[in-house]
Amino acid sequence: SMIVVTFGTFDVLHLGHLRILERAAELGDRLVVGVSSDALNISKKGRAPVFPEHERMRLVGALRCVSEVFLEESLELKRNYLLRYRADVLAMGDDWRGRFDEFSDICRVVYFERTPAISTTALIEKIRL
Numbered sequence: 001s002m003i004v005v006t007f008g009t010f011d012v013l014h015l016g017h018l019r020i021l022e023r024a025a026e027l028g029d030r031l032v033v034g035v036s037s038d039a040l041n042i043s044k045k046g047r048a049p050v051f052p053e054h055e056r057m058r059l060v061g062a063l064r065c066v067s068e069v070f071l072e073e074s075l076e077l078k079r080n081y082l083l084r085y086r087a088d089v090l091a092m093g094d095d096w097r098g099r100f101d102e103f104s105d106i107c108r109v110v111y112f113e114r115t116p117a118i119s120t121t122a123l124i125e126k127i128r129l
């Protein structure tokens with residue numbers, strides 16, 4: 001059976017997140033999601049997510065299209081994660097286009113268009129106002 005893997009923070013879960021997960025799940029039989037850790041976000045984006053990692057994992061894992069979640073603790077471990085979860089396909093949003101082509105030797109790499117006009121940053125701003 002075909003295994004699809006994707007990665008992301010999925011903070012303040014929104015329709016853009018759901019849509020990419022649904023499209024990724026369509027590519028195979030099982031969708032496995034690497035949810036970026038709080039520490040990874042602090043080091044890469046300079047701020048902690050609104051929702052802590054265990055809550056983000058619970059929310060993503062509860063979606064019908066998601067079979068399994070794990071904690072993504074380092075961007076440098078992508079190849080290890082893909083091998084560990086036996087990925088046939090790596091699916092990512094096109095904000096990452098080209099950045100994961102190096103994994104084409106172990107799985108098919110697919111980029112999906114982002115859903116326009118929705119983002120965690122925009123939601124945080126809207127709530128703040």
Ligand code: C2G
Nearest residue numbers: 007008009010011016017020036092093114115118
């Ligand atoms: N996404 C989308 N449309 C939006 C917003 C997000 O399709 N309007 C997609 C992104 O392209 C990504 C996924 O939803 O594929 C998760 O987005 P983020 O939580 O912003 O993930 P990010 O912090 O970019 O992931 O290894 C990657 C890291 O985990 C970082």
